[in-house]
Amino acid sequence: MGPRNDITLDELALATRNHGLPLEALRYDVTPPGLHYILVHYDIPAARAEDWQLSVTGQVRTELSLSLDDLRSLPSVTHHVVMECAGNGRALLVPRPISQPWLVEAVGCAQWTGVPLRTVLEQAGVRPGAVEAVFTGADHGIERGVEQDYQRSLPLPLPADVLLAYAMNGRPLPPQHGFPLRLIVPGWYGMAHVKWLRGITLVDTPFTGYQQAVAYRYRDRPDDPDDPGRPVTRIAPRALLVPPGFPDFMTRARTLRPGPTTLHGRAWSGHGPIARVEVSTDHGHTWHDAHVTPRPADSHAWQAWHTSWNPTPGLYSITARATDTHGNTQPLDPPWNHGGFTNNSLHHTTVHCTPHT
């Protein structure tokens, strides 16, 4: 744990490797590679598409070893998916869990093309005893003393929209996004979207690997580090604002000219479509509803929202709050837990409206 204003060099080393979405890039419906957030646990593996093999083993009738050409020969689908790191907001928690120090920008929304996982599992034939699918990436490293390949599992039956993706935004995956193959699990936080996917194993008992049973758990009792916690799964709702005006380089403080303008941004939830985005320009004292673009039933994309604003000179604190169709919304105060997961508390953008600088 660290105090809020003392980021360590270890955290900085992660922050200079990985990166978030510059908030002005919320303007793009589809996030270009290099602007979409990325978190790589270990090293980006050196991978060649020509000799990549995906193995399907365990509780299946027929074990499979599939090349990329094998996968590309199957019917493909494209999903537009918002993806967010479970640790987004971590660096604003007090005390601060020490890990990748995200503020609020660990998100992106890309188009992923690949083969429905169900298609491949039907080829292999899942045995009745199977309860979970375990996904293994080619990235290898150590976490809290545990040497491991990155592994995560999903319970069976799997949602129909889970993808084996070989393309992002219509191009082969960038290396940092899992080239040549990654799992896409719409609605779930990023840890489930296993990159550099090389193995799928059907198991008859729940997977207890590090990333499943130790990391990515909600443990909210500060006095009980042995709390087994609850699993991190779907994305909690969040709304973010395209920062108005222009920034100061160092502080990112915003300056805006007086007069009519539009406040706009994106909102999303892994539990369902966003039903409502409320906006405040006075730090949450008063709110009004923004116009939210509806989400098609089959979409997993973020949703655009906008509202008009006509500021006079002064200092404003702008906040947006998202609520999804299940009634999930954003808390005022950060929900603390040992891992620093799912801090979707309200984000405030300070704007100085002035005719001159």
Add this chain to the structure above:
Amino acid sequence: MGPRNDITLDELALATRNHGLPLEALRYDVTPPGLHYILVHYDIPAARAEDWQLSVTGQVRTELSLSLDDLRSLPSVTHHVVMECAGNGRALLVPRPISQPWLVEAVGCAQWTGVPLRTVLEQAGVRPGAVEAVFTGADHGIERGVEQDYQRSLPLPLPADVLLAYAMNGRPLPPQHGFPLRLIVPGWYGMAHVKWLRGITLVDTPFTGYQQAVAYRYRDRPDDPDDPGRPVTRIAPRALLVPPGFPDFMTRARTLRPGPTTLHGRAWSGHGPIARVEVSTDHGHTWHDAHVTPRPADSHAWQAWHTSWNPTPGLYSITARATDTHGNTQPLDPPWNHGGFTNNSLHHTTVHCTPHT
């Protein structure tokens, strides 16, 4: 200024927006977008290729306004160019200048395609009185109280290899790399490669804008902040290593199995080709020469280097030192200055060689 182990939230906000090259990506001859370092001073502008115009004004016989189609209709060239942020290494200086807190990773080497700037200046006809060309980007913001469009100048006559680039690695520029048009100045630090280029003005007196006369100057007298300093121009030599073995997630500490392996990486200088890369596995006590791939005369790319290594179990500190054909090399200790520029001191990678974890 800040002490070494107290990164501020302002610095972190820059580190989560911008990003460096994950060092394992030194393996790629051509750095993919999203892995190439990026530093954006203000916001990434919203730009449309269809209505982009580049103006050429000032001390010219004929002022020009060129569309992207106009530029694409001219003969194009492609340069393979190593690019590095002048602030690379800043966060390791003590006391630490407060700005984008780079450690060692602010580098990349991409292929840039566009029109030689000379071609366009010949169309415009440079008047005899012109002494510099001033380049203006579409990015707008505030730095130390100065509201500005990002602007930099280059002295005349301009090197033949300066490019107006509209493609990176054979594709349109990514937004964060200057879409739709950026200046490429091979051999110079990144601040010269003006992104979102919308204007070129030929001037008859030296440009004194903020990024030229205030920022990006070497001011090395701690007791004299009014020192006008010397301009930051070409890239000082540096060698970096692809980290051997595999990392710990949080500390990035490296674990390597015993036995024959190859140490490899890249080296570069903006002053000329790299003539020599020396490698030490004992924190610089002893050195031996690595094999360096020669650089073609017309190339501005980084150069690959490698050497074989056969470690037994133990702790090693691996260092590489580059020297260019002009005899410029890397210092042992960081060269301090107020802006934290050009810290190309030796980088040490600690590797724990062990048969087990």
